[in-house]
Amino acid sequence: MLHRLAGTFCYHLGRGSKSDFSDCLLDIRRNACCYGGIDFYDWCQDINRADKDLSFCKDSCSDAIFPGDGVVTKPKNSEVELTAYCGLYCGDCLRYKSKAADLVRDLQNELQKVKFDKYAKVKGVFVEEFKHYTKCREVLNAIVKLKCDTPCRAGGDGCLQPCEIKSCVQTKKLEGCWECGEFEGCNKFEFFNLFHGDTAKENLRKVKKYGLEEWAEHRGKFYRWL
Numbered sequence: 001m002l003h004r005l006a007g008t009f010c011y012h013l014g015r016g017s018k019s020d021f022s023d024c025l026l027d028i029r030r031n032a033c034c035y036g037g038i039d040f041y042d043w044c045q046d047i048n049r050a051d052k053d054l055s056f057c058k059d060s061c062s063d064a065i066f067p068g069d070g071v072v073t074k075p076k077n078s079e080v081e082l083t084a085y086c087g088l089y090c091g092d093c094l095r096y097k098s099k100a101a102d103l104v105r106d107l108q109n110e111l112q113k114v115k116f117d118k119y120a121k122v123k124g125v126f127v128e129e130f131k132h133y134t135k136c137r138e139v140l141n142a143i144v145k146l147k148c149d150t151p152c153r154a155g156g157d158g159c160l161q162p163c164e165i166k167s168c169v170q171t172k173k174l175e176g177c178w179e180c181g182e183f184e185g186c187n188k189f190e191f192f193n194l195f196h197g198d199t200a201k202e203n204l205r206k207v208k209k210y211g212l213e214e215w216a217e218h219r220g221k222f223y224r225w226l
């Protein structure tokens with residue numbers, strides 16, 4: 001809630017940068033703490049969630065640090081790390097950027113707390129949909145498992161385990177497929193065509209053209225349906 005409040009303040013004050021946003025949060029924290037209104041730990045949690053909520057805080061951040069009176073957030077992954085071995089940009093991946101998995105986990109906790117499974121069983125006599133509650137739970141579990149916060153080039157497990165592209169690049173001791181002379185004709189990219197079409201190879205050409213630090217702003221759409 002705190003970060004939403006800060007976002008609103010920042011917006012109306014025309015303060016859009018990340019440091020302005022942190023300043024807003026600090027102001028609010030100081031006031032709220034004076035009145036004993038917030039818990040310090042909860043406040044840290046809010047800071048970590050805030051960056052993904054607001055358009056002017058696009059970079060993912062972690063590890064809120066409190067050196068005395070200040071707040072320092074450090075970027076979680078750099079643009080370079082977000083460039084996957086195959087040329088996809090992990091920062092655009094639903095599994096990395098979406099809050100869906102965290103929200104569903106919160107929902108699961110709440111449903112468990114109120115013993116919703118028992119409720120659905122009894123209520124299913126009147127509400128047809130609740131007869132499928134077990135199936136619904138399976139879907140929720142699958143969404144929670146989607147969460148990925150470490151890109152493959154930053155040491156994450158990757159999209160598929162094992163990923164043929166990842167192991168091929170590592171075997172060749174390359175930084176990524178953009179350094180491979182065979183990528184135009186390589187057929188290891190076919191397994192994700194349904195999701196990404198030709199984006200990965202198009203991106204690889206961009207990495208070669210603009211360099212690893214500069215290419216991302218020219219990247220193609222992550223999913224075919226975007």
Ligand code: SF4
Binds near residue numbers: 086088152153
């Ligand atoms: S795990 Fe494999 S397919 Fe997924 S982003 Fe990394 S290299 Fe690409």
Ligand code: SF4
Binds near residue numbers: 188
């Ligand atoms: S052969 Fe080259 S392009 Fe294909 S996966 Fe291996 S490193 Fe990437």
